[in-house]
Amino acid sequence: MEFERSADGGLTLRYRLEGALAVLRIPEAATPLPPERLWAYTCFEVFVGIAATDAYREFNFSPNGQWARFDFATYRGRVPSPVGPAPRLVINRDAGVLSLEAKLEAACVPAGELQLGITAVVEHGDGHHSYWALAHPPGKPDFHHRDGFAVALKAPTP
Template sequence: MLHQTCDLGPIKGVTASIKATPTGCEAEFRLDGGVDSIILPEPGPSVRTDDLWKTTCFEIFWQPIGGTYYREFNLSPSGRWAAYDFDSFREGMRDAPVDAISLSTSMGSVDGRGELVLRASIATDLPAPAQVALNAIVEHRDGGLQFWALAFPPGKAEFHSEACRQVIIERD
């Protein structure tokens, strides 16, 4: 869902999926709409990079059920990524250990409408069962931002809120 404080923009819908793997997880994010009218970061090397959330970016928050600890992944269409661990809500932030993150992005549009798809394969220890959030930040060419999530807490768009973590992941 689009956060209530965001203006309607070129992106009309966001879908996302995630599944646990033996070595971590795989996720897919899809933007539908005027993808030619959004700002995308320049492609670059697949390296850990801070502040990816300041422009078009996708996020995963992974929290073991019953705990306060959680892990945040920022996944950029540029190929860059970030991973952070938190002890509790925005407390104790530090770089999270990650074995590997592989990102691929594809985009296509016709007559101003199209889609952007980011696929991520993340190799790291992810405890399960967990509650998970799948989020998107979309920057418009006019500088405006759209915030998308499965759910939001009351008030401002706050992706760190447990209210956003609406998917339950279990491992077989």
């Protein structure tokens, strides 16, 4: 996992899944999924928290090329998301490696200091899921919990 914030406030995330991909359920480009439930399949995610507030934004990036954005005013307190530019996704799948790069324009990323929760859901061939994050809060996996927002990013400097 790599990430970087550009001088204009945009955000680039690079995910990499390595291993026996054939035993996983990975959505193909020709397989549309319900946008509200991309997280129910193999999916890469980022939770973008606004420092010193309860507000945050969730992005889901599917290996099939779909994506979704959800805005929250409080913990799981979803609010309407304004329409913004679509992220640019670059997806590559080779023997044993799935990589996804997501570039979010500055208009998609809140201004100021941010806290990121960088996560992934992996669906196995038997239908069970594993949940991956840079940090997990105690208890069952909960990517919305602010204790999982383990990366602090300062505001870009002009």
